[in-house]
Amino acid sequence: xxxxxxxxxxxxxxxxxRFLVLAGFSLNGPVRTPxxxxxxxxxxxxxxxxxxxxxxxxxxxxxxxxxxLRLNGSHGExxxxxxxxxxxxxxxxxxxxxxxxxNIQIHMFPTHMIIEGNYSNHTYYFLDYKRIDDLREAIKxxxxxxxGEVDVEVLNYVPxxxxxxxxxxxxxxxxxxxxxxxxxxxxxxxxxxxxxxxDLLKENLIDDDGVESYFTGELSSxxxxxxxxxxxxxxxxxxxxxxxxxxxxxxxxxxxxxxCSVVLGSDYFSEERYSEENEDLYEEQxxxxxxxxxxxxxxxxxxxxxxxxxxxxxxxxxxxxxxxxCASTYACMRYSQDxxxxxxxxxxxxxxxxxxxxELKQDEVAKLSSSGYICIVPSIKKGFVPLSSKNxxxxxxxxxxxxxxxxxxxxxxxxxxxxxxYIGEPLPQSLLQNILSQIDSFIDFLIVENPFxxxxxxxxxxxxxxxxxxxxxxxxxxxxEAVRTSLDYVPSSEVNISWQ
Numbered sequence: 382x383x384x385x386x387x388x389x390x391x392x393x394x395x396x397x398x399r400f401l402v403l404a405g406f407s408l409n410g411p412v413r414t415p416x417x418x419x420x421x422x423x424x425x426x427x428x429x430x431x432x433x434x435x436x437x438x439x440x441x442x443x444x445x446x447x448x449x450l451r452l453n454g455s456h457g458e459x460x461x462x463x464x465x466x467x468x469x470x471x472x473x474x475x476x477x478x479x480x481x482x483x484n485i486q487i488h489m490f491p492t493h494m495i496i497e498g499n500y501s502n503h504t505y506y507f508l509d510y511k512r513i514d515d516l517r518e519a520i521k522x523x524x525x526x527x528x529g530e531v532d533v534e535v536l537n538y539v540p541x542x543x544x545x546x547x548x549x550x551x552x553x554x555x556x557x558x559x560x561x562x563x564x565x566x567x568x569x570x571x572x573x574x575x576x577x578x579x580d581l582l583k584e585n586l587i588d589d590d591g592v593e594s595y596f597t598g599e600l601s602s603x604x605x606x607x608x609x610x611x612x613x614x615x616x617x618x619x620x621x622x623x624x625x626x627x628x629x630x631x632x633x634x635x636x637x638x639x640x641c642s643v644v645l646g647s648d649y650f651s652e653e654r655y656s657e658e659n660e661d662l663y664e665e666q667x668x669x670x671x672x673x674x675x676x677x678x679x680x681x682x683x684x685x686x687x688x689x690x691x692x693x694x695x696x697x698x699x700x701x702x703x704x705x706x707c708a709s710t711y712a713c714m715r716y717s718q719d720x721x722x723x724x725x726x727x728x729x730x731x732x733x734x735x736x737x738x739x740e741l742k743q744d745e746v747a748k749l750s751s752s753g754y755i756c757i758v759p760s761i762k763k764g765f766v767p768l769s770s771k772n773x774x775x776x777x778x779x780x781x782x783x784x785x786x787x788x789x790x791x792x793x794x795x796x797x798x799x800x801x802x803y804i805g806e807p808l809p810q811s812l813l814q815n816i817l818s819q820i821d822s823f824i825d826f827l828i829v830e831n832p833f834x835x836x837x838x839x840x841x842x843x844x845x846x847x848x849x850x851x852x853x854x855x856x857x858x859x860x861x862e863a864v865r866t867s868l869d870y871v872p873s874s875e876v877n878i879s880w881q
Contacts, residue, residue: 465543
């Protein structure tokens with residue numbers, strides 16, 4: 382079991398910080414909502430024994446706190462019907478998403494209810510709460526600060542009186558650990574299973590309006606420059622993987638003006654090179670990769686520049702698992718570099734003790750590298766290094782200068798801070814003018830103090846009682862392109878930043 386306070390959810394994250402995203406399949410953990418595992422928590426206690434937990438461990442070795450997106454599985458759900466009014470009043474969802482979550486049930490009485498969990502029970506007497514809101518908050522408090530196992534939302538605001546006239550049990554249903562999506566360790570997954578995995582991946586990341594593809598799902602509001610996906614080895618579905626993940630990264634880059642790349646791995650070369658019959662097992666694997674080069678994928682387009690495919694398997698850092706893809710080590714190393722946007726060729730990989738199988742021959746490395754793969758090779762001085770890593774930015778674009786972008790992202794966040802203090806309060810015209818005056822003074826200060834900025838222009842696009850939209854444009858010395866951002870302030874809830 383894990384508890385709610387062992388995780389961090391989007392409402393408590395700075396979404397404008399850089400994120401390394403680990404997307405994939407696990408045996409437990411929140412489904413389809415990004416989350417972070419707190420540092421002192423073993424990822425296996427949250428995710429189960431799987432590749433994603435191993436990738437979290439590797440990220441921590443590099444001092445990275447990754448953002449996790451679990452794609453498979455489902456949470457258990459239950460609904461309480463108010464007997465007197467015959468209206469649905471409370472919708473419950475289990476914290477965990479595994480088969481055992483279906484064992485949780487709600488025991489209803491005319492005077493109280495008991496949530497009978499897998500690990501503990503919680504009793505709520507209706508007379509202790511004036512409104513159904515109060516009951517909801519009590520259940521949430523046990524979830525957030527105790528060992529509660531379910532979350533709850535109000536569907537209809539009716540009196541608690543009459544919610545139950547007789548004793549009854551309400552079961553939780555549809556909880557599933559999604560085990561049927563988990564990849565086999567021996568690379569023996571049938572085509573039908575791989576297609577099922579790909580369909581789920583696409584469903585969670587991109588949509589298509591018939592003209593173009595665009596990213597969708599819960600990652601839309603985060604600043605993401607690296608996505609690691611290792612659950613489907615590249616050689617099992619090269620065209621579909623590069624299409625789904627490449628289009629996601631391309632669309633995400635357009636939204637945030639910071640380049641987003643995707644790192645994929647291969648399960649090849651994990652065994653000894655020669656069989657007992659002295660047959661060279663690597664020759665066929667090399668030829669197969671060459672025939673599936675990222676440069677040769679169907680529908681070659683702009684999205685392919687967002688894909689990096691890393692070849693090589695290494696000893697796992699987790700003694701409970703046999704091995705892991707070098708893609709995980711490479712993605713974490715590159716993300717942790719100050720100049721992560723430049724090629725990582727010949728940069729030291731600190732957490733590879735041994736490459737599995739026999740080293741590839743020089744001519745094989747040369748062929749794979751020239752076909753777009755990143756090979757992990759031994760180095761006398763550095764242990765192991767990547768070969769043929771590429772630049773992640775077009776060198777003639779402002780995207781190739783992330784020091785500009787980081788400065789702009791930081792300063793836009795500082796502009797947003799002028800509104801944070803007033804969230805939850807009305808925004809009359811007089812207060813708006815006062816805030817805008819302060820921002821104008823701040824912009825004047827930035828133009829003088831920041832050597833990058835030639836001019837900063839701000840415009841009020843929309844102002845109503847429910848939303849304020851600002852457009853801010855940064856013009857930089859020596860650059861033709863400008864960086865534009867939109868800032869939407871919703872007085873009742875939040876400040877959202879998007880990039881154009």
